[in-house]
Amino acid sequence: MPLRLHSLASPARFDRFARRILPWTWVLAALLIPCGLLWGLAFSPADYQQGDTVRVMYVHVPSAWMAMACYALVALLSASFLVWKHHLAGLAALAAAPVGACFTATALVTGSLWGLPTWGTWWVWDARLTSVLVLFFLYLGYIALAGSFDDRSRGLRAASILAVVGVVNLPVIKFSVDWWNTLHQPASVLRLDGPAIHASMLWPLAITAAGFAAFFAALLVVRIRSELLAWRIEALMRRRSAGAA
Amino acid sequence: MTGIGALVARDLALAVRRRGEAGLTLAFFVMAAAIFPFGVGPDPLLLGSIAAGVVWVTALLASTISLDHLFRGDLEDGSLEILVLDHRPLEGVVAAKCLAHWLATGLPVVALAPLMALLLNFDMDAWWVLVLSLAIGTPALSLAGSVGASLVLGARRGGALTGLVVLPLCLPVMVFGVGAVEAALAGRPVLPHILIEAAILVAGAPLALKASAAALRIAVE
Numbered sequence: 155m156p157l158r159l160h161s162l163a164s165p166a167r168f169d170r171f172a173r174r175i176l177p178w179t180w181v182l183a184a185l186l187i188p189c190g191l192l193w194g195l196a197f198s199p200a201d202y203q204q205g206d207t208v209r210v211m212y213v214h215v216p217s218a219w220m221a222m223a224c225y226a227l228v229a230l231l232s233a234s235f236l237v238w239k240h241h242l243a244g245l246a247a248l249a250a251a252p253v254g255a256c257f258t259a260t261a262l263v264t265g266s267l268w269g270l271p272t273w274g275t276w277w278v279w280d281a282r283l284t285s286v287l288v289l290f291f292l293y294l295g296y297i298a299l300a301g302s303f304d305d306r307s308r309g310l311r312a313a314s315i316l317a318v319v320g321v322v323n324l325p326v327i328k329f330s331v332d333w334w335n336t337l338h339q340p341a342s343v344l345r346l347d348g349p350a351i352h353a354s355m356l357w358p359l360a361i362t363a364a365g366f367a368a369f370f371a372a373l374l375v376v377r378i379r380s381e382l383l384a385w386r387i388e389a390l391m392r393r394r395s396a397g398a399a
Numbered sequence: 400m401t402g403i404g405a406l407v408a409r410d411l412a413l414a415v416r417r418r419g420e421a422g423l424t425l426a427f428f429v430m431a432a433a434i435f436p437f438g439v440g441p442d443p444l445l446l447g448s449i450a451a452g453v454v455w456v457t458a459l460l461a462s463t464i465s466l467d468h469l470f471r472g473d474l475e476d477g478s479l480e481i482l483v484l485d486h487r488p489l490e491g492v493v494a495a496k497c498l499a500h501w502l503a504t505g506l507p508v509v510a511l512a513p514l515m516a517l518l519l520n521f522d523m524d525a526w527w528v529l530v531l532s533l534a535i536g537t538p539a540l541s542l543a544g545s546v547g548a549s550l551v552l553g554a555r556r557g558g559a560l561t562g563l564v565v566l567p568l569c570l571p572v573m574v575f576g577v578g579a580v581e582a583a584l585a586g587r588p589v590l591p592h593i594l595i596e597a598a599i600l601v602a603g604a605p606l607a608l609k610a611s612a613a614a615l616r617i618a619v620e
Contacts, residue, residue, distance in 0.1 A: 236613070291567040298563055302554040311617050312550045316564060319546060319610045322603075326571065 165382050168242055172375045179372035186365030194358035210268040211355075216363040218261040218286065220370055222324060224254030225289060228296070229321045232314035242378070244310045245385070247317060248300055249377035253370060255293035262286060285326050292320040306388075402487055403495045410499030413472070420468055421503040428461040428508050432515045443520040450519035451529055451580035457515075458508045458533060459569055462540040465504045466561050469496060469548040470615065480619045489612040490605075493549075497541045497608075505537035525583040531593060532576040539600040542607040543568040549614035572599050 194212030228247045235244035265283065266276045277283065296313050303309035414421045435453050439445060473479035482492050512533050513526045521529070547565035554560055579592035 288567045288570055291563070295564045295567060298560055299550060299554070302551070302556055302560055304555065308553065308617065312554075312614060315610050315614050315617075316546075316550055319568065319606065322571075322606070323567070 165242060169379065169382070172379055176372060176375050179368050179375065182368035183365055183372055186361050186368060188365075190358050190360075190362030190365050194355075194362060198355055198358050207268060207271045208355075210264055212358055212362050214261060214264040214268055215359060216366040217257045217264060219363055220366050221254060221258040221261050221286070221289060223367075224250055224257060224370065225293070225317075225320070226324060228254060229317045229324075232317035235314050236311070236318065241307075242382075244307075244314055245381045246374070246378050247314065248310060249381050250374050251293055251297050251300075251317075253373050253377070255290065255297065257366075257370075258286060258290045258293060262290065285323065288323055292316075292323060296320070306385075402485075403491055406482075406492060406495040407499045407502070410496060411502060414468075414499065414503035417468075420465065421507065424461050424465040424504045425507045425511065427464060428457050429511065429515065431457040431460060433518065435519065447520040447522060450516050450521035451584070452577055453519060454512050454515050454521075454529065455533070455536070455573055455577050455580075458505075458512070458537060459540060459566070459573055461508055462504060462537065462544055463547075463562050463565050463569075464558070465500070466544045466548040466565065467557055469500055469545060470552055470618075471548075471557075474552055474618060479615065483615060483619045489615060490608040493545055493608050493611040493615070494604075497538070497545050500544070501538050501541040505541055509533045509537055522584055525580060528583040528589050528593075529580050532579045532596060535593065535596050535600055536572050536576040539572040539596075539603060540569055542600075542604055543572075545611040546607050546614065549611040549618065552614070552618040572596055572603075575599065 191212060195209050198209070198212075200206050200208060228250050231243045231247035231250070234240060235247065262283075265286075269278070270276055296317050299316055300309045300313035303312065432453055435449070436446060439449070470479060473482065483489055485492070509530060512529055513523075516526060516529055517523060544561075544565050546568060547561045550564055551557060551560050575592050575596040579589050579596065582592055583589045
């Protein structure tokens with residue numbers, strides 16, 4: 155698998171791969187997200203305690219998963235960029251970060267919309283909420299740092315180091331709810347002893363999550379291609395101005 | 400080893416001679432903590448309950464605003480290139496600079512913390528916990544700060560960007576530092592919080608040194 159991923163480091167080969175995979179990711183996203191959301195919002199059972207408010211889960215939980223998975227991806231790509239100097243890996247991390255920041259913001263906003271009816275408050279400084287907020291700040295720091303240098307590749311390398319350092323926050327988010335037993339409920343799906351929620355809720359949740367992942371993949375491929383084009387245009391401009399001088 | 404000692408001595412001498420540096424940071428710490436009673440009102444009970452947090456947050460901010468000097472002067476006068484090209488490991492150089500930064504800005508803050516806590520109506524039975532948690536925490540702040548300071552070298556915007564990069568990295572150590580003080584005030588055992596705080600310092604130090612060194616190598620290329 156690593157060998158095949160490395161072969162994608164050539165922009166030309168990535169472009170061919172992107173052209174092949176892009177229609178499929180869009181189709182998957184367009185099928186899975188409406189299907190999962192419709193099932194979750196209209197046809198899944200209401201919770202015996204929370205009533206219909208539990209349906210926020212079908213947007214909140216996949217967003218939160220994607221927020222963390224995307225940060226892990228950004229960090230992995232940044233690490234491989236720093237180690238193997240594959241330029242495309244760094245670009246891919248840069249392309250993924252704003253999408254991940256949006257997923258994090260979605261998780262925070264839907265979480266506070268869910269918090270009002272169930273906990274009676276928009277926001278509490280609970281361990282899980284706080285660490286997701288820190289994740290959001292890490293995304294912002296990464297994006298701001300990458301954009302703060304006149305030399306874009308310099309900014310990319312500095313931001314990659316920050317992304318790798320920020321990984322320490324991921325386990326804290328994952329386990330914060332187990333370590334500090336605060337208002338946010340512990341994990342009920344991704345557990346060693348199997349999911350603790352009923353299949354009638356698990357299925358729409360899984361379908362929406364898969365749809366979000368497909369949507370993310372599609373956005374990521376589009377954004378990487380536009381980043382590649384932006385760098386190519388910049389290189390052409392530089393060559394042209396060098397030729398004119 | 401002698402090189403490391405010389406580097407610490409040089410940075411300390413610079414901090415003392417550029418009078419603004421260490422003194423201003425300390426003045427900022429005192430003023431920022433003294434501003435809180437104006438903001439939240441002079442109610443002694445309220446002040447007493449937030450005193451530990453206020454001292455910790457202002458210590459964190461004081462450490463962050465003093466980071467601009469950590470590597471920038473060396474980059475501008477070219478000594479950073481010599482340090483990077485030197486045969487000594489760059490991580491050791493970063494460690495020396497962090498130690499000097501902590502001696503110049505962290506240690507005075509630790510020393511002044513009981514006074515500020517007293518002004519904020521802190522329960523002085525627990526003063527030693529506050530000092531202990533700051534004494535363990537402020538070196539970690541200097542180390543996390545060195546990551547941010549080295550990453551933003553050569554960036555178009557300085558100060559605010561450093562804060563955005565550094566503050567998320569500083570939060571874990573602050574959470575357990577304040578946790579220790581709150582445990583002491585509530586009569587619960589202090590040791591677990593202090594040990595976790597120390598563990599974060601010990602585990603984070605090599606990571607921070609490695610990351611700072613990598614960022615410095617990029618900065619001088």
